Amino acid sequence: MSQQQTNRSNAPSREIAQRVFATEFNDAIHTFRESDDDRAPVYALLPTGEKANRVFIVGTLTETDDVGDESEYWRGRIVDPTGTFFVYAGEYQPEAASVLRTIETPAFVSVIGKPRTYETDTGSMNVSLRPENLEVTSKSTRDRWVIETAERTLDRIEVFDSETNEYGQYAAEQYGDSIRPYRDAVLEALESLDTS
Amino acid sequence: MTEPDLRAEAEAIEDELPAAVELSIPQIEEKLTTFVINYQVPLEEARRSIISKTLDNAGIDQSSRGGGNPDVDLSDVNEPDEWIDVTAEVVELWEPRSDAIGQVGLIGDETGTLKFTAWAKSDLPNLEEGGVYRLGNVVTDEYQGRYSVKLNRTTTIEELDQEIVVGDNTTTMTGALVDVQSGSGLIKRCPAEGCTRVLSNDRCSEHGDVNGEFDMRIKGVIDNGEASQEVIFNRETTEEAIDLTLEDAKEKAKDALDTSVVEDTVREATIGEYFEVEGPILGRYLLVDDFSQLNSAPDPDAVIARARSM
Numbered sequence: 001m002s003q004q005q006t007n008r009s010n011a012p013s014r015e016i017a018q019r020v021f022a023t024e025f026n027d028a029i030h031t032f033r034e035s036d037d038d039r040a041p042v043y044a045l046l047p048t049g050e051k052a053n054r055v056f057i058v059g060t061l062t063e064t065d066d067v068g069d070e071s072e073y074w075r076g077r078i079v080d081p082t083g084t085f086f087v088y089a090g091e092y093q094p095e096a097a098s099v100l101r102t103i104e105t106p107a108f109v110s111v112i113g114k115p116r117t118y119e120t121d122t123g124s125m126n127v128s129l130r131p132e133n134l135e136v137t138s139k140s141t142r143d144r145w146v147i148e149t150a151e152r153t154l155d156r157i158e159v160f161d162s163e164t165n166e167y168g169q170y171a172a173e174q175y176g177d178s179i180r181p182y183r184d185a186v187l188e189a190l191e192s193l194d195t196s
Numbered sequence: 197m198t199e200p201d202l203r204a205e206a207e208a209i210e211d212e213l214p215a216a217v218e219l220s221i222p223q224i225e226e227k228l229t230t231f232v233i234n235y236q237v238p239l240e241e242a243r244r245s246i247i248s249k250t251l252d253n254a255g256i257d258q259s260s261r262g263g264g265n266p267d268v269d270l271s272d273v274n275e276p277d278e279w280i281d282v283t284a285e286v287v288e289l290w291e292p293r294s295d296a297i298g299q300v301g302l303i304g305d306e307t308g309t310l311k312f313t314a315w316a317k318s319d320l321p322n323l324e325e326g327g328v329y330r331l332g333n334v335v336t337d338e339y340q341g342r343y344s345v346k347l348n349r350t351t352t353i354e355e356l357d358q359e360i361v362v363g364d365n366t367t368t369m370t371g372a373l374v375d376v377q378s379g380s381g382l383i384k385r386c387p388a389e390g391c392t393r394v395l396s397n398d399r400c401s402e403h404g405d406v407n408g409e410f411d412m413r414i415k416g417v418i419d420n421g422e423a424s425q426e427v428i429f430n431r432e433t434t435e436e437a438i439d440l441t442l443e444d445a446k447e448k449a450k451d452a453l454d455t456s457v458v459e460d461t462v463r464e465a466t467i468g469e470y471f472e473v474e475g476p477i478l479g480r481y482l483l484v485d486d487f488s489q490l491n492s493a494p495d496p497d498a499v500i501a502r503a504r505s506m
Contacts, residue, residue: 014426016422056374058468112375112467133468135463135464135468140491140492141468144494146493146496152422157506190499190503
């Protein structure tokens with residue numbers, strides 16, 4: 001009826017990039033979809049009670065290896081104050097792979113990417129990060145990320161027990177409700193900053 | 197009076213009715229046919245009667261339509277289907293996209309700006325860009341959380357001899373730039389009068405092969421972990437964000453024989469960095485008028501205290 005309908009966009013809203021420390025990210029082994037549609041996004045369930053289809057992390061890239069057989073497949077270890085993220089980039093992530101191929105470690109990097117779970121040879125589940133974007137950054141950006149990630153994590157912990165928090169309840173079912181270690185990791189991360 | 201005219205009239209009536217009223221165009225057309233064809237009622241009277249009866253049935257108080265509406269600041273428009281009076285300057289007139297629209301554009305008062313639409317069928321006097329008007333009996337509308345006002349046949353228009361300093365609806369957002377979309381960096385725009393469309397392979401979708409003019413921009417996404425917002429940096433803010441002037445960017449592209457090197461520069465300089473951006477939101481985008489890159493970390497003491505208390 002009006003011209004506004006012709007403007008209507010059917011694009012789904014963009015998934016927010018969750019802020020999560022390595023220790024919690026690596027525990028997020030449970031994944032799920034919210035619809036039966038094949039193209040429905042896959043979410044990792046964070047133990048503090050949130051769904052994550054995308055995360056934003058900043059840390060120190062300490063090591064890169066080409067672990068591919070026939071084609072290049074780069075693995076990077078990215079360390080934050082609580083643990084280590086593993087990122088993997090191959091031919092479908094050419095820009096990130098190119099950074100991992102050429103970068104001198106150690107270096108501060110930021111990564112926007114999707115959580116991926118996989119089963120190891122020993123049968124345990126691991127969580128890694130498939131980068132959409134990976135760029136070199138600065139220490140001040142890393143420090144800002146630590147503070148921001150601390151705040152977002154505390155936000156999640158604060159409402160974890162809330163009756164209306166469906167992801168909190170889901171996380172409690174999947175991982176148990178002992179989220180104290182994540183609060184301790186937040187404190188440890190903040191205290192590691194030398195911003196004086 | 198022929199059938200197609202009644203259909204057009206029915207469409208115009210449907211446009212004027214608040215969205216809450218559920219009356220389809222065929223239903224309106226049927227009523228019109230009864231009035232105009234079967235009972236020989238003049239069209240204007242038929243239209244008045246249908247609108248009045250429909251609003252009555254929907255329980256909408258019509259005393260509020262005949263003037264005496266609240267005077268509303270544009271920034272306070274946050275409900276659809278309200279009948280209000282506003283005093284505003286016509287900031288911009290846009291090109292109507294359809295013959296059904298008489299005028300479309302942006303009006304503004306001290307508190308901000310809103311889109312307005314006047315239907316061609318309403319036969320209202322034209323508003324002029326820069327003019328200040330008191331608009332009586334306009335109805336608010338909402339689309340995807342953004343509001344507009346519609347002028348209709350009952351709207352009164354009074355030109356005022358006063359000036360308004362229009363507020364700018366500025367939104368500020370702080371977060372990390374998590375994506376740079378294609379069409380960022382060095383681009384070419386169509387040089388045709390009033391066009392400015394971005395060219396693809398030196399072709400304008402409207403004007404065909406043209407000799408484009410270089411420009412720079414960043415189309416990106418700012419995300420703070422709670423919300424994400426698409427943003428567009430214009431030439432000036434892009435130059436500052438990536439520390440590269442348009443002239444230098446053109447040189448760089450010339451040396452590389454490829455304009456995409458500038459997009460690479462944009463990605464390297466901005467992705468994963470924190471920005472505070474400021475500007476009006478238009479459609480999906482926040483148009484960045486002003487920004488700062490956040491190059492120092494804040495004091496963690498408050499967050500440390502919060503963590504300890506938990």
